[in-house]
Amino acid sequence: MSAETPAKKELTAVKGTHDILPGEVEVWQKVETVAARLFESYGYRELRAPVIEHTELFEKGTGETTDIVTKEMYTFVDKGGRSITLRPEYTPSVARAIVEHRLDLLGLPMRYYYIGPMFRYDKPQKGRYRQFHQMDVEVFNEKDPAVDAEIIEMADALLRTLGVTQTETLINSVGCRACRPAYSQALREAAGLVRDRLCPDCRRKIETNPLRIFDCKVEGCREAARSFPKISEFLCPECRDHFAGVRAALDLYGLRYKVDPNMVRGLDYYTKTTFEVIALGGGQQNAVLGGGRYDDMMKDFGGPDICGIGFALGVERLVAMLALAPEPRKSLYVVHMGDKARAEAIRLARMFRRAGVETLIEYAGRGFKAQFSRANKLGAAWVLIIGDDELAKGFFKLKDMAAGTQIEGAPDALLAVIKEKQ
RNA sequence: GUGAGUGUAGCUCAACCGGUUAGAGCAUCGGACUGUGGAUCCGAAGGUUGGGGGUUCAAGUCCCCUCACUCACCCCA
Structure with a gap:
């Protein structure tokens, strides 16, 4: 052991990762225990899946065209020649566990939660890290829109319990495989007509993901997007009824929310309901939690035809909003x-x-x-x-x-x- | 991946126009003080000025490269 010569600053935490030191870790403990207790009161049980999975799981589950899969995954080949990935999100792991263990045959409520680290090879900035932590909640085999509302209400309850008030809840319906293709097509046509008024990025999005044009911050694009058709005009009767059901149930709770027809989420698998809670004020990475329904994922895995809905909450982003005084210890x-x-x-x-x-x-x-x-x-x-x-x-x-x-x-x-x- | 900004002690910051041995406060440790804390005083330790190269008689200061951090784009938690 070298008694002297403390190492200079050569050994640092890996880019985009952080130590959670005593003093701050108490806040995390508080958040974790409050969340776990709340989730369990809604009938959820903890399900701890591995941090690493076969790369294929995310390619199929998260979607081959998503940014997450195409450029943000920590993927490596292990000593056995397998392609392994540090999970960038949690939902595919839960779906895999259900299929693998046939949890759908137990006759129990399929409600699971998990708290732990996720990994994405992004460029770090405020509220965005390469190792970050999510609290993840998933419900399976419940297609009633009241469940969508219940899960949104639970997310709201968690924030309120922790004293977070400066947030806004956004909801939308992105349709299903029956109605979304027609909408995407209509959007492409509308965008194509004003192609020369769009920024280069958005011109590219016309082909790849026209819904994302709504996300653009360039004023010319925003202006052009206002005349685009709305998803609500294209929803099939089933999706329309479902969305009405979600809103009715949210109204029953007296929850404040905003329908945002422009809210699109980056994961391909969402169907019908999507939602997001954003922090008001502050930086650009303001999505505290986001989620939605994914009725086709299990089937796509070759598993049973079981619908799902859930959300992921960014613990770093939540903790940043909290002003919790540490409890004095005697x-x-x-x-x-x-x-x-x-x-x-x-x-x-x-x-x-x-x-x-x-x-x-x-x-x-x-x-x-x-x-x-x-x-x-x-x-x-x-x-x-x-x-x-x-x-x-x-x-x-x-x-x-x-x-x-x-x-x-x-x-x-x-x-x-x-x-x-x- | 693209762009901008910032890097001096553990922390917050000084250092004139490029000019001697890079300073201060706070924090740390020791002493005054071997039976009682907070205060005060004294002292010590702590730096390859992020790293490398260049210009110059001389670089913390100017130039280039690089790394890290921060912010923004993209995307997302």
């Missing part, structure tokens, strides 16, 4: 003087820890003054004092650092005092 610091006292300190610390008290022992062997200074710096609520006098009596002193008061007693009695105020 800890004990054990100071001591002399070899025997040190041994007693170690013994008593174990006792207090087993009783559930956060306890640290002074190991630097400094004078009492320095030890108290240390305790103060660490923000200890109490200091347990062990010196020759205390050892002789079997009675120890306990100082309340905030009050500055000090009591004396046997370890059990002192523990009782701490537990009372903990």
Whole structure:
């Protein structure tokens, strides 16, 4: 081991990844426990799928034409020659697990949630990282539009529970395989007519993904897009009824939302309902969560014909919106003087820890003054004092650092005092 | 992948027109102070000025390359 020569800044976190340090990690823990409890109250169960999957899963599930698959995946060949990918999203993994384990035959509600890291080889910027974390929620085999509304309401409930208010909920219907092709065609024709007024990017989108023209921020394109046909005019009766059902159920909840016919999502597999919650104000990466229905994915996997709906929430983006004060922790610091006292300190610390008290022992062997200074710096609520006098009596002193008061007693009695105020 | 901005101590920042050994505050550690914290005073440690190359008698400062970060495009959580 090299005692000196601390490594210079050659060893850094990989681009686009971040350490979540103590101080911030408490916020994450809070978010995770609140979310898990809430999801379970809606009948969801945690399903932990692997971080790595066969590359093919995402090619088929996420879609070969999506940006995620064409240029953002962390893919490598393992030592067995398999093409493996660090998951860029979670939904395909759940669908795979259902097919693999035939979870659809258990007769249980197919409601799953998961919290964990995802990986996309993007260029990092505010709110966008290469390793980021999502809370993912999926419901399968429920086609009633009230379920769409319920899941949106649950997302809203999560944000409200965490004290997030500056958001807007957007919903849309992107139709299904019966009605969307006609709409895409109509859109291509409309866009083709004003081709010379569109930016180069959008001219390309006419062929590749005409819905995305609505996303463009160039004013000329926005202006042109206003005259384009709306998806609502093209929905088949089934999709139209479904969307009306979603809105009716949302109204039942009294939830505020905005129908945004221009909202398109980047994943190919969505059908009917899509939705997004965006943060008001702030940067450009403002989608806190997004999701929708995907009625064809399972079938496309060669599995049973089971519909699905879900959303993914970006934990980094959520945490950035929170202003949670850390909960004060009350800890004990054990100071001591002399070899025997040190041994007693170690013994008593174990006792207090087993009783559930956060306890640290002074190991630097400094004078009492320095030890108290240390305790103060660490923000200890109490200091347990062990010196020759205390050892002789079997009675120890306990100082309340905030009050500055000090009591004396046997370890059990002192523990009782701490537990009372903990 | 494209574009712009920024890189000086752990953090926040100085350093004149290119000119001696790159400074300060905060934080850290030690001492004053071996039976009691916060205050004060004293001191120490901490830097290849992101890295490499170039111009110059001389570069933290100017030029080029590169890396990282930030922001935006694209896309998305």
